[in-house]
Amino acid sequence: MIFFKLNTALGQPLYLQLMQQIRHAAENGVMQDGDQLPGIRTLAEELVVSPNTVAKAYSELEHEGLLELRQGSGAFLSINRRSRAIADRVQAARRKAECLVEDLRAGGLQDDQIWRLFETVLFRGAEISAKR
Amino acid sequence: MLWYKAWLETRTRFSICLAGILILCSYSVFHGERQATSWVDGRYYNYVLSEGHALLALMWVFAVILLMMGGLLREEALGAAPFTLALPVSRQKTMAVRIAAGAFQGLILAVLPWCAMYLVASILGKTFSLPQTAFHLLLLLTGGSVFFAVSLLASSTLSGEYTPAVASFGTMLAIAAMLGDKKLRIFSPLAFMMGTEYFNPDTNLLVGPFPWAVAAVWLSVAVLLTWIAVRVITKRDF
């Protein structure tokens, strides 16, 4: 059972947020290949959002190949080889990031300094930044 | 289930009015009888009945005014009009049921008290003339239909919870006051209901053939007022 959290203040459509959270869950191993996601109506009622939001998220993920929508049974996670490879890479990257953060902390940097550091590095080239 | 709604809405009023009228009419016959003097039985007795009828006529008008309070305008004042208007029923049908239910109640309020008076009279051993009763009843119902329609029209044109009832009472009082004079009496539906035109004070009986033409006129007035009321409600913005 995953807990999703949709935020109306982020300037991002809710269905995109839901898609990201499902992808995250798949990448982090919280959800395994073949796991069933709640039905559109059930999830909509649980999150108290429009069923169209859930439907759109599921439909887009089906296009991407991450979800399999079976008529009558529901939505099932379908982590194919490509996504699995991505998931493995993300997990490896996370371990690296964890080490780096520990090093920086050991070096005397505060957490919010580390945050701003990463922000600058990441967003320097971007035209638009959505601020936290 | 509009009939069910009409019944639930009016049952308290109806029951109280019916009980009140039954008691008062029965008592007036009973009381009148006990005050009997050496008058000839027949004449005095008919006098008693005609008094009972006059009382009944007045109370009947009060009751009908009370019963016809309601409808969409009253619901609007109380806030329930949007609910009724959102039902999959036409406004005409809503009104038709209310009118029919009210008419039926009015009929009962006229017939049952007469039955009660008949009962009391029989218990006291007095004879009773069915043609006379029918005469009285028809006068009451045809003349009274005007007040029924006035009450309906008032409840369909005047906003507020009690304003229509007050206006209808006022109309009745005005008719009684202004058209009570001998010359103007033919214009008064109230006088028609009482039957004063056809009343022989010597025999205390209603005489002559039943005035069908005049009755038809009063009924037509009632129908016209009812039609206006229905149109007003149908065209109104709520």
Place this chain on the structure above:
Amino acid sequence: MNILPVIETHDLSKRFGNTSAVCNLTMSVAAGSITGFLGLNGAGKTTTIKMLLGMISPTGGGGTILGYSIRDPAESLAIRRRVAYVSESQRLYDYMTVAQIVRFTKSFHSGWRSDVEESLLRSWALPLNQKVKALSKGMRRKLALLLAFARKPELLILDEPSDGLDPVGVEQLLEAMVAQCGEGTAVFFSSHQIAEVERVADRVCIIHKGQLVMNASLDDLRESYRQIDIVFGAAPNEAEFQIPGVERIQAQGCQMRVLVSGNAEQVVARARMHDVNSIEVAPIGLREMFLDRVKEN
């Protein structure tokens, strides 16, 4: 899914004497969607809804609901068979008990869902044998909503449905609305509670002084509305930034705040052509978008 819009109006207008309550309202509401209808008090929300349901006759224009004309009395009857309405005032028949009014309403609709009725009676704890006049404001509101939801209509029109409900009640209401939409009912609701609309609505229509000033999908709004705060090196020329998409500019000295409904990138690009100390782009909520549309220009 049905492609026919559930609500469609063309130049719908209503004048009361010399005042124009609704003016040339043209809008379209899609089937199977949840649409929020926002507007200030007296903007014309209730008048519009009443015209849709045949309670007020329009002085101009017209519209259809589920394909039936709102101006024809016979078709209006057909509309009321398929559309459930909960009004602003939550008065019902005071002299009936909860059980009686449920039975009464049920008798008009053959598609009544007893399971929904029972489930809502239970979860909202409505006392069957209590007269309506003895119910609290919130309970009456819930009863009115129950009578609409249990009909399983094709369209639900709700006028300020959360009025009178406590926070738990509001949550239950939103869940029930979402559940209805999940089963195919389109929902059209007016509300002052912008947070509610933001959570569950697919689209939002804003009416101001009788006219439609916005009809957009919330997803689009979320993606395109931005607030851009710029600190310049030297006082900027406001006129330069009046490009399409810019809704409002507030400037004070070297600081400028720009509200855009689109084209945020262009504003940022233009800003970068000057000497800037900082540029911050932030998303804004539906409340700010609404206030921007209805505040006096």
